[in-house]
Amino acid sequence: MSAWPAHDYRAWREEQERMAEDLVIEDDFGTLRLAAGFDAAYSGRRGFGGLVVWDLEAAEVVETVQVETRVDVPYVPGFLSYREFPILAAAWRAARAPVDLLMVDGAGLMHPRHLGSACFAGLKLDVPSIGVTKNLFVGEVGGVLEKPGDVAPVRHEGRLTGYAFRPRKAPVKVIYVSPGHRVSPQTALELVRRTMGRHKLPDPIRLAHEAAGAAKRAALG
DNA sequence: GCGACAG
DNA sequence: ATCTTGTCGC
Secondary structure, eight states, X not given: OOOOOOOOHHHHHHHHHHHHTTOOOSOOOSOOOEEEEEEXXXXXXXXXXXXXXXXXXXXXXXXXXXEEEEOOOOOOTTOHHHHHHHHHHHHHHHOOSOOSEEEEESOSSOSTTSOOHHHHXXXXXXXXXXXXXXXXXXXXEOSOOOSTTOEEEEEETTEEXXXXXXXXXXXXXXXXXXXXXXXXXXXXXXXXXXXXXSSSSBHHHHHHHHHHHHHHHHHHO
């Protein structure tokens, strides 16, 4: 029962290629005080977003935003941002705190056209951003990650796109960190480590995942 | 044509 | 991502 409206993926691909040229993959920000994690949950064509604003100094949540929007784009590898950004944008508008950094549950530079959802959001909202995924989308991992804390570079088309990072011991899987916009690969990794609690994903994203799920459960009953 | 494929 | 409870183990 999908029947999604028609979408011009070719035009979207071209837009991604154009946007990639505007990316700033180097540190370009002032004081980083508040970081926001984002994630979405779905039920058919209803999308639920969770945005958790995290105080980097105090290491605590200062605001949680939950939104619901209509979704009319299916999941198509390579085009996740067109499905999720409308939800992220709604949550972003609803947030009151001045966010300095956005952390997304999705790829950044680790994308076929170097424009994952973290890059897309960073460019559209003009905010430094980072992407974190639980599975490798594209690229080759240059090393073996055996113990907690181990890191290995990920390259794609001869370019460093981010890092593979082992947050916990196996069987917890490795996560992949890549810069979105206005952040270098090295700093993206450092910020993920800095916001890493005792779980698999950095706290802002993990909590955003829970907030999105809670919003969905509350709406569905 | 076949397989791969973030969330 | 989503469909879904209890259960084994540190």
